Amino acid sequence: MSQLEEYGEIVSIENHKAVVKIEKRDGCENCGAKEHCLLFQDKDWLVETTTPMDLRPGEKVKLAIAGKNYLKSAALIFILPLIALIFFYLIASFMVSDGWAILIGFMGFITGIAIAWIINRGKGTKNFSYRIIERLVRNDE
Secondary structure, rough: OEEEEEEEEEEEEEEOOEEEEOOHHHHHHHHOOOHHHHOOOOOOOEEEEEEEOOOOOEEEEEEEEHHHHHHHHHHHHHHHHHHHHHHHHHHHHHHOOHHHHHHHHHHHHHHHHHHHHHHHHHHHHHHHEEEEEEEEEEOOO
């Protein structure tokens, strides 16, 4: 699977370990999932990565992440609640009337959202393994 790219600025670097602040993109403002996105939070999105490059704080860099990691997160956030809805509904439909089964299915959907939120917050950016692939701006140039 292809890689996805993000842009950021080096905040600090020590022993080839860099802390990079990821830049928000123009599309973030219009995204339907921005409430659940780590990048759209009020605080800066900082990631830690290793690099063999000679970088300094303030330099702009391009980072890469495997596309499969984004797909895993999307599946967690969007598909888990739907699976929970269907599962809760099917189980309830054997035990109660249709009206109650629909209500229980909806509670399953809410439960799926809560589980996805807890898992996503627990992992945060640890779920993603970023690599610096390019220096965009050098301070001394």
